[in-house]
Amino acid sequence: MPSDRSSASDSKRPEVGCAVAEPPNAGGPARCLAPRDEDSMPRHLAEVPHIASGLSHDLGNVLMPIRLALESLAKSDLPPRLRADLESIRCSADYLQNLAAGLRMLSRDPRQPSPEGPRTDLRGWWREIDPLVRALLRGRVAVAEFSSEKPLLVQIPRHRLTHAVFALLRHVIDIHLSASQKVELSVDPVLHSPRVRVCISEKRLEEWAAAGKPSTADGAGVLVWVRELLEEVGGLLEVDAHPGSGTVLTLSIPMTDPLAASSGGDAKPLYSAFLNLPQTREGAYVRSVMEALGARVFDKSAPPPPELLTLWITSDMEDALAAAGQGGPRRAKQVMYFGDGLTAAPDNVVILGPRPEPPLVRDALKRALHVDCSFQSVLP
Amino acid sequence: MMSAPTISILCVDDNAELAKALEDRLGGEGFLWRGHLLRADFLRLHVRTQCPDVNVVLLDLDMPGKDPLMELNELAKEFPEVRSIVFSGYCTPELLEGAVRAGAWGYVSKLDGEEALIEGIKAVMASKFYMSEQARHLSRTSDSE
Numbered sequence: 001m002p003s004d005r006s007s008a009s010d011s012k013r014p015e016v017g018c019a020v021a022e023p024p025n026a027g028g029p030a031r032c033l034a035p036r037d038e039d040s041m042p043r044h045l046a047e048v049p050h051i052a053s054g055l056s057h058d059l060g061n062v063l064m065p066i067r068l069a070l071e072s073l074a075k076s077d078l079p080p081r082l083r084a085d086l087e088s089i090r091c092s093a094d095y096l097q098n099l100a101a102g103l104r105m106l107s108r109d110p111r112q113p114s115p116e117g118p119r120t121d122l123r124g125w126w127r128e129i130d131p132l133v134r135a136l137l138r139g140r141v142a143v144a145e146f147s148s149e150k151p152l153l154v155q156i157p158r159h160r161l162t163h164a165v166f167a168l169l170r171h172v173i174d175i176h177l178s179a180s181q182k183v184e185l186s187v188d189p190v191l192h193s194p195r196v197r198v199c200i201s202e203k204r205l206e207e208w209a210a211a212g213k214p215s216t217a218d219g220a221g222v223l224v225w226v227r228e229l230l231e232e233v234g235g236l237l238e239v240d241a242h243p244g245s246g247t248v249l250t251l252s253i254p255m256t257d258p259l260a261a262s263s264g265g266d267a268k269p270l271y272s273a274f275l276n277l278p279q280t281r282e283g284a285y286v287r288s289v290m291e292a293l294g295a296r297v298f299d300k301s302a303p304p305p306p307e308l309l310t311l312w313i314t315s316d317m318e319d320a321l322a323a324a325g326q327g328g329p330r331r332a333k334q335v336m337y338f339g340d341g342l343t344a345a346p347d348n349v350v351i352l353g354p355r356p357e358p359p360l361v362r363d364a365l366k367r368a369l370h371v372d373c374s375f376q377s378v379l380p
Numbered sequence: 381m382m383s384a385p386t387i388s389i390l391c392v393d394d395n396a397e398l399a400k401a402l403e404d405r406l407g408g409e410g411f412l413w414r415g416h417l418l419r420a421d422f423l424r425l426h427v428r429t430q431c432p433d434v435n436v437v438l439l440d441l442d443m444p445g446k447d448p449l450m451e452l453n454e455l456a457k458e459f460p461e462v463r464s465i466v467f468s469g470y471c472t473p474e475l476l477e478g479a480v481r482a483g484a485w486g487y488v489s490k491l492d493g494e495e496a497l498i499e500g501i502k503a504v505m506a507s508k509f510y511m512s513e514q515a516r517h518l519s520r521t522s523d524s525e
Binding site: 284 | 494
């Protein structure tokens with residue numbers, strides 16, 4: 001449980017039996033003959049993403065009312081003994097919450113974007129990986145202590161980092177370590193260049209494995225896959241292996257831009273937009289998406305500054321043409337018209353129709369805000 | 381001076397424990413709890429007969445019975461003044477856009493917690509569309525193919 005964290009020095013062997021037998025090549029390192037339970041581990045792990053989603057969802061559903069009840073009780077006048085008991089329950093609930101969060105990360109496709117955003121606070125992520133490793137790898141990996149006063153933001157989505165580290169750990173577990181060979185997961189919180197490490201004592205992994213072609217037939221594919229995941233975000237996977245001394249797999253992950261990190265992800269608006277839509281739910285949705293995309297939104301109650309805006313959204317045809325520069329100065333780089341009847345429009349006007357579908361609205365807004373050149377697109 | 385009218389809430393979630401906990405939490409914020417349903421099948425009937433003046437419906441998506449988004453779509457047509465917020469443990473672009481299409485005024489991921497829900501209730505009652513942090517991230521990053 002949370003207070004009982006292992007370190008490299010006191011990590012325990014798995015509880016399941018592990019008989020050591022003579023390998024086929026006499027004189028080679030002792031191999032671990034895996035009992036039936038161990039044999040089935042790779043298959044079990046392969047199923048993890050499929051069940052992780054449901055498990056994390058159900059855990060979350062169970063924990064939310066518990067957490068709300070604990071918060072409510074904490075505000076009431078309680079005797080010290082009961083307050084201490086509540087604190088113990090809260091610690092256990094936090095531990096399960098972290099486990100649920102870790103499972104959720106595993107359930108997500110590492111190639112897809114994360115709802116948590118493109119950055120990860122290593123400190124919070126570390127709290128999640130600990131119960132996940134304990135629950136799914138049955139104590140075969142020791143998670144080292146890591147504490148940092150400040151958030152350590154790295155430029156990789158949370159679920160991708162979880163997948164990368166977990167894939168490495170699975171790979172290491174699959175090679176059947178002997179009783180004396182230990183695995184430790186640690187983080188080196190060096191500012192500007194934090195590194196996550198998987199250290200395997202005594203066991204030498206081949207360096208070439210990291211450079212081989214992806215394959216499902218051997219373990220090399222795992223390392224290549226992890227390396228590709230990291231390189232997509234500017235990171236690096238290094239394999240340092242020496243006979244007799246073991247292997248260190250190091251994941252170097254770039255730090256987040258300090259400016260973006262200090263703003264907590266809500267940097268000042270990148271774009272400006274004027275919204276001239278009826279005050280309906282659809283209009284409110286458009287505003288909400290624009291704000292999520294980082295735009296400062298003006299409307300009739302808050303008129304825009306005179307300079308050229310990024311985007312002008314309107315359901316008024318004359319307003320659309322005027323904002324596009326017909327008969328006067330142009331008001332915005334792009335104009336988005338939520339209406340019909342406009343057959344000939346300047347090339348900086350996008351016609352979406354009176355009631356466009358939500359995905360169409362979102363994609364059109366993203367294009368209009370992120371593409372800085374003019375384009376013409378008459379959508380059905 | 382007149383005080384602001386109390387916002388009344390109806391919750392639809394098959395997790396009765398969660399609904400009870402929300403009743404306590406939202407009640408503590410001054411919202412009026414109008415009860416909860418364990419499935420969406422009879423949501424419109426319940427609103428029509430039991431609480432036609434309800435302001436906000438909190439709707440889970442993963443429940444037995446009728447598809448909650450279908451019921452939401454029909455609720456939005458019959459009671460356009462009711463502001464519905466999807467409150468789900470799942471948050472994907474498809475669910476978010478399905479909710480928008482069905483008539484939701486907000487989407488709050490349960491992972492964003494009850495504070496986001498409280499913020500969302502206040503926002504939708506101020507005629508703002510509300511997306512909690514996870515839903516906002518999805519709007520930024522996902523693409524429709």
